[in-house]
Amino acid sequence: DTAVSQTPKYLVTQMGNDKSIKCEQNLGHDTMYWYKQDSKKFLKIMFSYNNKELIINETVPNRFSPKSPDKAHLNLHINSLELGDSAVYFCASSQTRTDGYTFGSGTRLTVV
């Protein structure tokens, strides 16, 4: 199936830990994104990569570090997790502005 897949789907961890979320797309898209969705469903862009190059880096704590080993993968590493990092994180990809995004199914991160 062609899709954007991210793992894990659920992640429960303690404060202070370091964790990673992986994302892969097999759509051949050039641009990939990380979004954070809070408990009120508000979506906030965090990062965007185009062909492995960082093009959007919103105001995000530097504990969050994206890595794109190739244009099909965009991973998110989070250091020193805090309670406020609890949210659903979505990976997405796109090719043109008229096609829209294709989203992954999300990773629900819970920091305890």
Add this chain to the structure above:
Amino acid sequence: GDSVTQMEGPVTLSEEAFLTINCTYTATGYPSLFWYVQYPGEGLQLLLKATKADDKGSNKGFEATYRKETTSFHLEKGSVQVSDSAVYFCALSPRGNFNKFYFGSGTKLNVKP
């Protein structure tokens, strides 16, 4: 700057009722406009889109028309079903910068049998 404003929810309707979810936008030039749907526990799925003024996007009985004069892209469905219960997001892709989409805050729709 570019932005999207959509009506606050939740919206609660009975099955077979008519649905309208309002969306207005602010953008320079002619953005592309989208509606996404998020079912409980899932990611966002593209529902429909329109890329130029007066275009009508449609899918699964939902429709939205790109109105440049009112800068609106309201979502409508003539007869909702319980299975339409979800959160709906309006979004725009600015002309000249497709790398950043702007999403509305989402409108939760509850459809009762």
